[in-house]
Amino acid sequence: MLQARDIMTKTVITVTPQTSVLDLARLLAQHKINGTPVVDDDGRLVGVITQTDLIDRAKKFQLPHVVTILDAHFYLERPSTFRKNLEKMLGNQVADVMTAPAITITPELSVDEVATIMAHRNAHTLPVLQDGNLVGVIGKIDIIRALSQEG
Numbered sequence: 001m002l003q004a005r006d007i008m009t010k011t012v013i014t015v016t017p018q019t020s021v022l023d024l025a026r027l028l029a030q031h032k033i034n035g036t037p038v039v040d041d042d043g044r045l046v047g048v049i050t051q052t053d054l055i056d057r058a059k060k061f062q063l064p065h066v067v068t069i070l071d072a073h074f075y076l077e078r079p080s081t082f083r084k085n086l087e088k089m090l091g092n093q094v095a096d097v098m099t100a101p102a103i104t105i106t107p108e109l110s111v112d113e114v115a116t117i118m119a120h121r122n123a124h125t126l127p128v129l130q131d132g133n134l135v136g137v138i139g140k141i142d143i144i145r146a147l148s149q150e151g
Contacts, residue, residue: 008136017095035125047100
């Protein structure tokens with residue numbers, strides 16, 4: 001039976017709590033990953049951040065309301081307020097939106113157990129810890145890949 005250690009990504013891309021949300025979004029897109037562990041300056045796991053966290057944050061961002069009269073557009077909010085809110089959202093740090101503490105697993109767990117944890121805890125990215133050290137990460141695509149190879 002496959003274990004977490006068999007399907008985890010061992011070369012883990014991490015960010016720190018001070019990483020900007022904009023830099024994080026670029027990193028996720030560049031590496032085509034759903035999420036990443038968040039570590040402190042000593043490399044200790046302090047949380048996890050996923051695309052879902054960013055989308056949830058973006059949902060709270062409101063576009064300005066506009067009224068159109070005779071082809072003229074009137075904003076019900078000052079453009080400077082809109083710009084300030086946009087900068088605030090994009091300027092946030094990972095610490096402001098990450099999930100902490102992270103749900104973690106060990107390398108010995110079976111793939112079925114990992115899938116169950118993901119489903120029950122609605123987790124998209126699971127850091128793998130051994131003796132408190134980050135040794136890998138498992139995303140939903142890793143589970144799907146493993147299940148497709150078993151069948």
